[in-house]
Amino acid sequence: MTTQIFIKIGYACISIAVMVAYGLLTGGVMARIRARVYGRYGAPVWQPFLDIFKNLNKRTAISHGMMFYLGPIFRFAGGLGTYLFIPAVFGSVLFANFSGAGDIFLVMYFIFFGQLGMALGAGEGGHPYSGIAIARGLAQMSAFEVPFALAVISIVVQYDTFSITEIVAAQQGGILHWTMFTNPLATIAAFIALLGMNMQSPFDIVIAPQEIPIGPPTEFPSQFLSMLQTNRGLFLVAKLILFMNLFYGGATSVWILFLKTFIIYLANLFIGVSFPRYRIEQAIKFFLKYPTIIGIIAIILMAMK
Amino acid sequence: MKEKKYDILPNSELKAEDRDLFCDARPVPVSKLNKYMEKLVNWARANSLWFLAFGTGCGAVEVRPLMTARFDAYRYGIAGRPTPRQSGIILIGGYASVKTLKRIIRSYEQMQNPKFVISLCSCSINGGMYFDSYNTINQIDKYIPVDVYITGCMPRPEAIIAGFNKLKDRIKAGNAEGANKYAENFDYYKANQKKIIKDWNMPDYNW
Incomplete structure (x- = not known):
């Protein structure tokens, strides 16, 4: 039993390491694609790794108190928790994580847990821009949670289970079994929510670079920042894998996982580079209007079947 | 380098x-x-230059x-970072009036070690055309340690990129130790700063 637990922990560590590396590399590739859209060459794809390594080796780091310390830790715990309760590759022991222990509602909770922890930490930093960004971030978060939750409820009704593994299993056997085709309305609602979650334009008011420098992490220097950046890679992949599992048929090998998550993020990026930014009240109104209605219709349709 | 003891600043103003x-x-x-770790880290530092996007003068x-x-400039790993807490370089964008100098010092001291200073334009080197102005300082390196100067009025973006590359060489060679220099000669810099800034209503060290 003890051996099994240690093996499980070892597998989880490998799986986290692979996904962090993949997430950061994806971030670098996407930054380069974005640069090409703008007519630039852009930074090398390994730039995120360099940035993290540099920040990790800064010689000093200031702190503003206990909660300031805990903010990045909560954020990282949120990323870890989200990833560790999702079965990354269907049928694989190495990438199964702890999917037997939690279901989709636990994962949904973890997605928002990190943001709340970060809000407390950044709040103690005392920078006015952090405060503004947190207010916007939490407002937008509660807005896109509505269509996302509706989409999730719709597929829970559709497959009659809370377990992500079973949802993936139900989608096996060809592309037409994917939720994307069996429940397109839920997919659309959730995809719009994913835009908000990834803070792509038009929903990037939270980190609005030209307006409130970089949002919540304004005050976090050095090692705190490198922790947040590492989490950015992991959390990004966790969200993409969750979406892949729920709507795009999951993955049977790690290469299919890389391909599918990359395409999902690329679709995200295309929308991100094409649209200007919503103001926060416009974003909230938008989330509570069209995606919410689509989500409700998706639930009704599935309940009538 | 020996680490000094924890010393309390008076913050008398x-x-x-x-x-x-x-x-305090x-x-x-x-x-x-x-030796080897520092070389590796310096390589990373040289290839990830985040500068404080804070226009301090017309050179900005x-x-x-x-x-x-x-x-x-992203190609070379140079990126603007809007907060002093996270950036490693402060660009002095040309002439610095006494009022701006105060902000420059505040921003510089909030940055984390190691930090580098690039000084643009003639004005920050010898005063340039403001050499006899009553409210413009002539030499920026009396107040903060400068790593690289870029001359011109104003230097073109190509010249600025060349300056960044010069700084990269300095970092890789391990010569860019401005932050430590500032800490070692803290009294000298502070005396110079206080001589020129009359309304010093901030702490002695803006951590």
């Missing part, structure tokens, strides 16, 4: 009720890592095009 809101620790020089107008498609 602050009001008594404000004093406990600010830190002196900056201390931080020793390098071992030439910094904006750095990020555009034409010059694209």
